[in-house]
Each structure stands twice: as structure tokens, then as C-alpha cells.
Amino acid sequence: MAADRSIRSLTALNGASTSRVLNLAFIAAANVDNPEHRSMPLFRSPIINASVLLKHRVRSDETYVFVGARTVATKIIVPFDQKDMRTGGRSILIDQRGYRDALCQIGIYNAEDLERDLQILCIFDRLPSLDPFLIREHLRAAGVECAPCYLEIARADQERMFAFVSAEIHRLISLASAGKSQGSTGRMVSALLSTSVDEKLEPLRLTLNMSPTDFREGVFSWRGFLYYKWCIEEKWPEIVDVLRDVRKVDSFGTKDPELNAFLTQSRRTVIEKVSNSVHSIRKTLGVYDRAYSALVENQTPNAFRDFLLGAPHLFLDLGEKMGAISHIASFWRYRFPRGAKLNIDSEELAAIFQDFISNFAPAEGALLRA
Numbered sequence: 001m002a003a004d005r006s007i008r009s010l011t012a013l014n015g016a017s018t019s020r021v022l023n024l025a026f027i028a029a030a031n032v033d034n035p036e037h038r039s040m041p042l043f044r045s046p047i048i049n050a051s052v053l054l055k056h057r058v059r060s061d062e063t064y065v066f067v068g069a070r071t072v073a074t075k076i077i078v079p080f081d082q083k084d085m086r087t088g089g090r091s092i093l094i095d096q097r098g099y100r101d102a103l104c105q106i107g108i109y110n111a112e113d114l115e116r117d118l119q120i121l122c123i124f125d126r127l128p129s130l131d132p133f134l135i136r137e138h139l140r141a142a143g144v145e146c147a148p149c150y151l152e153i154a155r156a157d158q159e160r161m162f163a164f165v166s167a168e169i170h171r172l173i174s175l176a177s178a179g180k181s182q183g184s185t186g187r188m189v190s191a192l193l194s195t196s197v198d199e200k201l202e203p204l205r206l207t208l209n210m211s212p213t214d215f216r217e218g219v220f221s222w223r224g225f226l227y228y229k230w231c232i233e234e235k236w237p238e239i240v241d242v243l244r245d246v247r248k249v250d251s252f253g254t255k256d257p258e259l260n261a262f263l264t265q266s267r268r269t270v271i272e273k274v275s276n277s278v279h280s281i282r283k284t285l286g287v288y289d290r291a292y293s294a295l296v297e298n299q300t301p302n303a304f305r306d307f308l309l310g311a312p313h314l315f316l317d318l319g320e321k322m323g324a325i326s327h328i329a330s331f332w333r334y335r336f337p338r339g340a341k342l343n344i345d346s347e348e349l350a351a352i353f354q355d356f357i358s359n360f361a362p363a364e365g366a367l368l369r370a
Contacts, residue, residue: 019130019231019322019326020054020055020130021052021054021130022052022053023052024048024052024150025050025052025082028049028050029082036147036149037147040147042120042146042150044109044117047106047108050078050082051079051089052076053076053077055072055075056075057071057072057334062093066095066097072327072355074093074121074124076092076094076103077091094124094125103118103121119144120139120142123138128323128359129326129327131227132152132153133151133224133318133319134315134320134323135150137315151220153193153227161193161226162190162193164226168229169185169192173204188200188204192222201215201219208295209302210301210305214309217308218309221308224312224318225288229288232322235329238333242332243275245336246271248342249343251343252343254346254347262350269357270357273356273357273360277321277360278325284317284318287307332352
């Protein structure tokens with residue numbers, strides 16, 4: 001375990017999770033009176049259940065802590081003082097050398113609870129991002145249930161999504177409230193983006209002809225599609241800029257024929273995989289768009305209801321592709337800030353391309369250099 005001051009930079013988070021951070025400490029503080037948080041915890045260890053999980057870029061001076069090569073790891077930070085994050089915390093990286101013993105020590109585990117939490121942390125470590133919809137589907141596939149409060153969209157993202165979602169559901173709200181939507185839109189959008197399903201959404205439940213239980217599941221699914229639609233629109237300008245940079249980036253240093261061939265092929269592969277992933281995301285979201293349009297234009301609530309209840313499995317593909325794209329965009333902008341010269345050592349560029357390609361699918365490994 002190591003003292004980690006990086007948590008201080010996370011104190012500005014105003015929500016439970018982002019694509020990079022799962023702020024369990026915030027969730028614990030915000031749900032101190034929530035019986036579901038106590039009865040259905042994400043982790044059995046109360047200490048780990050009030051930690052901060054984040055996707056961490058492995059620095060060159062940290063590579064030695066892993067048995068194999070890694071560029072991104074999942075960090076667990078346990079705050080020294082949950083009431084004052086500025087004091088920092090202790091941290092470990094999932095699968096670092098001595099990880100099991102360090103987790104057992106920091107989480108104060110018995111054997112049964114340790115095995116259960118190790119399983120969940122392993123799931124989190126394999127995820128390309130920590131968005132709540134991807135987390136939920138992987139946990140459900142593993143038979144793990146947790147309270148809904150762990151699966152919130154971050155408040156900052158909710159605020160930025162507000163106008164997007166308002167425009168998206170305005171027609172349906174008009175239908176649900178018989179045209180009197182002026183005062184309803186803001187309240188319903190806020191309710192739709194939160195994890196609670198309360199009386200503000202009752203007109204939508206009646207419009208969709210859903211039971212309370214099915215409506216809770218349907219709202220989660222609907223929120224997921226809105227989240228991914230917003231994400232791809234939000235990220236698109238940055239994706240375009242990064243792909244333009246990838247085409248133009250120049251490298252220096254030793255360039256043997258094999259390395260030259262790898263860089264040429266990898267450059268094309270990165271651009272192709274990102275472009276194909278964006279196309280696939282838009283195609284999947286198009287299925288949602290058609291179902292939603294049929295609801296609003298043809299007033300067929302049963303078809304849209306059935307779509308929402310049967311479609312959460314699509315989050316796996318959406319979340320994994322969005323996670324890979326977001327990682328490429330954020331890492332590239334971290335390595336090449338706007339205005340920086342697009343010039344890099346050829347070996348480093350090869351390593352970056354190799355990392356990017358590995359984000360998509362195991363089958364891509366055929367392209368990697370030995």
C-alpha cells in the first residue's frame with residue numbers, strides 16, 4: 001500500500017461516478033440514511049465500500065509493480081478521512097505484486113468476503129470504463145446485485161446532459177401531459193436522470209403502460225441509451241481531432257523495416273477501429289431511435305416498453321466501445337495537448353498504438369509485434 005495524494009484532485013467530483021471514477025466515498029456519504037446502501041452493498045468490506053476506484057494510466061516508474069506489461073490499471077484509494085478528501089488516502093493497484101495480501105490488510109477481510117470482493121474487483125479491472133450502465137450489466141452477468149445508488153450518473157454529467165435529454169424527450173412529455181409540457185419537462189428530465197423513480201415520472205409510466213417494477217427497469221435502460229447518445233455526441237469533435245492527429249503524427253529515432261511496417265499498419269488500424277466503433281455505436285443507437293420514434297409518432301407504447309426491457313444487453317457493446325474510444329481520446333490529448341508538436345519517439349509511438357489496438361478485442365493481438 002502507498003500513501004496517495006491524488007485523491008485530493010477528486011474532491012471536485014459532484015457525483016458518484018464518471019467513465020473514469022467510481023466514487024464510493026461520495027456514495028457512502030450521500031446515502032448514510034439509505035437502507036438499501038446498507039443492505040445491498042457493492043463490496044462486503046465497509047472500508048472498500050467507501051473507497052474511490054479509478055482508471056489509472058500506469059506511469060513508467062510504476063510498471064515494475066505488475067508481472068506483465070500494463071498501460072491502464074484500476075486503482076483503489078481508501079481516504080484517510082472520508083469527511084476531508086484533501087488529506088489523501090492509501091492506494092493499491094488491482095493485480096499489482098502482493099495485491100491479494102494488501103487488499104486483505106486494507107479491507108480487514110474474512111476469507112469468504114475477500115473472495116467475493118476479489119471477484120467484483122476483477123470485473124471492474126477488466127472493464128474499459130466505469131460508466132454505471134456497463135458496470136450494471138457485467139455485475140448482473142456475474143449474478144451480483146447492489147443498491148441502485150451505486151449506479152448513478154455523475155451530477156456534473158447530469159447537468160451537462162440536461163438540455164440534450166430535454167430536447168430528446170420533449171415530444172413524449174407533450175404526449176404524456178396532454179400538451180401541457182412547459183412546466184413538466186424540467187421536473188421529468190431531472191427525475192429521469194436520477195436513480196430514483198418517483199411520482200414525477202408517473203405520467204410517463206402511464207403513457208408506457210408499464211407496471212411499477214417494469215417501469216423501474218425500463219427507466220434504467222432508457223437512461224442508458226440517453227447517456228450513450230449524449231456521450232457519442234459530446235466526444236465526437238474530440239474523436240475527429242484525435243484521428244486527424246494520428247494521421248499526421250511524426251516519429252523519430254531508430255526505424256528498422258519491421259518497426260516502420262508496424263507503425264504504418266497500426267496507424268491505419270487505430271483509425272479504422274475507432275471509425276468502425278463509432279459507426280457501430282451509432283448503428284446500435286439507431287435501433288433505439290427507431291423504437292422511440294415509433295412510440296412518439298405511432299403512439300405504440302407496448303413496442304417501446306418491450307424494447308426497453310429487452311435491450312440492456314446492448315449496453316455491453318456500447319459501453320466497451322465507448323470506453324475504448326474515450327481512453328484513446330483522453331490518452332492522446334494527455335500525451336499531445338492542443339497546440340503541441342506531433343513528434344514522438346518511434347518506439348513510444350509503437351507502444352501507444354499497441355495499447356490502443358488492444359482496447360478493442362483479443363483477436364486484434366495478431367497485429368501486435370512480438
